[in-house]
Each structure stands twice: as structure tokens, then as C-alpha cells.
Amino acid sequence: MDRSKKEALVAELREAFETSNLVVVTSQSGMTVSEVSDLRQKMRDAGASYKVTKNTLAKLALKGTKFEHLDEVFTGPTAIAFSQDPVAAAKVVTDYRKTNEKVTIVAGGLDGSGLDAAQVDALAKLPSLDQLRAKLIGVIQAPATKVAGVLQAPGAQLARVFSAYANSN
Structure with missing residues (x-):
């Protein structure tokens, strides 16, 4: 990967860290491309996103953001789930983990x-x-x-009384 692509990826990750309310760092060792694609689709459906990234680039993108404390958890094959909804990314990762044991939650912010x-x-x-x-x-x-039910009740009772009186005569 050339330098300009790395810089663009770092800028994209930094923007995601700055605009997200929730970040979940996962370890996804041994996942196939189709499994990762499936998880990404589920994330998109929930309004979240999932990105497999290089640890060094993620650490660069973390600097100066509110999630800078996650720096030390980026070891081994990691991926990041982002969402603006404070629970969406966590829900999708947790639900996906029930069917695929290759995904583990490392930490979050x-x-x-x-x-x-x-x-x-x-x-x-x-x-x-x-x-x-x-x-x-x-x-x-x-x-x-x-309130609407209470206001309608006297009128309905009155109508039933009139109906009963009319049917009795």
C-alpha cells in the first residue's frame, strides 16, 4: 500500500473515531471473506460500520481522538465496529458472535x-x-x-341507556 493510500485510510479512520459514539474493537482471527462481508452487511443494516484495518494505521488515527485510550488493544488481527447509536455496533457484534465463534470482543469505547x-x-x-x-x-x-376513553365513556353509556329505553317501549 503506497503512502497516499495509507494517509487516506488514516484520515478516514480518524473521521470515524471523531463522529462515532461507540467503538468496538474485535479480534476476528480465521474469518473468511464471506463471513466478514456478512458481518459488514449486518452492521450496515443496523446503521453501523465494520472495518478490518492495520493496527499501526488505526493507532495513528486514534491519536488526538476521544478513543485514544484504545491504543494498546490493537494487537493481532483486529477489526473495528463503529456506530453513532450508543448500542448498535455492540448489539450486532454480540449477536453475530453467537453464530460465529471466530469473532471475539477485545475492548470498546x-x-x-x-x-x-x-x-x-x-x-x-x-x-x-x-x-x-x-x-x-x-x-x-x-x-x-x-383521556379520550374517559371522555367517550359517558356519551357511550348515555347512548346505551337511550337504546335500552327505546327497545323496551
């Missing part, structure tokens, strides 16, 4: 804080940002639905 593999697993069990938004909307809409 959430908004600059370091995470070990167990913490990444715990993060993956949390609901995603979209799921939390849906729950919040449901909670907000519930009182309005109940």
Missing part, C-alpha cells in the same frame, strides 16, 4: 470511556435508541388515549 468485553456485552443488552424513542412515544401517548 463509549463517548471516550473505556469498556472491557463484559461491559460491551452488557451494553448490547440495552434497547437501541430507536426502541427507547418508541417506548417514550408510547408513554407520552398513553395518557391521551386514556
Whole structure:
């Protein structure tokens, strides 16, 4: 790989580190190209990305970012999962690991804080940002639905009384 390609890759990685809220560093020893492609597709579907990279280039890209503390975990065959959603990348890697034992979580970072593999697993069990938004909307809409039901109840009861009176005569 020539110098200009390396510089472009470092710049791309630096941008990913700066714009992401979650970074998961994985070890993916022995994965085939089709397995990596499958994992990348699942990441894209979840709004995340997965990149296999050289450790030296990743370490260069980490300098000066909020994930600089991950520098020491880049040893051996590693790949990086990024997402702006604080749980998306962790969920996909954790779910994929259930079917493919070649992927292991080495470490992670959430908004600059370091995470070990167990913490990444715990993060993956949390609901995603979209799921939390849906729950919040449901909670907000519930009182309005109940108010509408309460307001309709007297009118419905009155209509049943009139119907019963009309049918009895």
C-alpha cells in the first residue's frame, strides 16, 4: 500500500473515531471473506460500520481522538465496529458472535470511556435508541388515549341507556 493510500485510510479512520459514539474493537482471527462481508452487511443494516484495518494505521488515527485510550488493544488481527447509536455496533457484534465463534470482543469505547468485553456485552443488552424513542412515544401517548376513553365513556353509556329505553317501549 503506497503512502497516499495509507494517509487516506488514516484520515478516514480518524473521521470515524471523531463522529462515532461507540467503538468496538474485535479480534476476528480465521474469518473468511464471506463471513466478514456478512458481518459488514449486518452492521450496515443496523446503521453501523465494520472495518478490518492495520493496527499501526488505526493507532495513528486514534491519536488526538476521544478513543485514544484504545491504543494498546490493537494487537493481532483486529477489526473495528463503529456506530453513532450508543448500542448498535455492540448489539450486532454480540449477536453475530453467537453464530460465529471466530469473532471475539477485545475492548470498546463509549463517548471516550473505556469498556472491557463484559461491559460491551452488557451494553448490547440495552434497547437501541430507536426502541427507547418508541417506548417514550408510547408513554407520552398513553395518557391521551386514556383521556379520550374517559371522555367517550359517558356519551357511550348515555347512548346505551337511550337504546335500552327505546327497545323496551
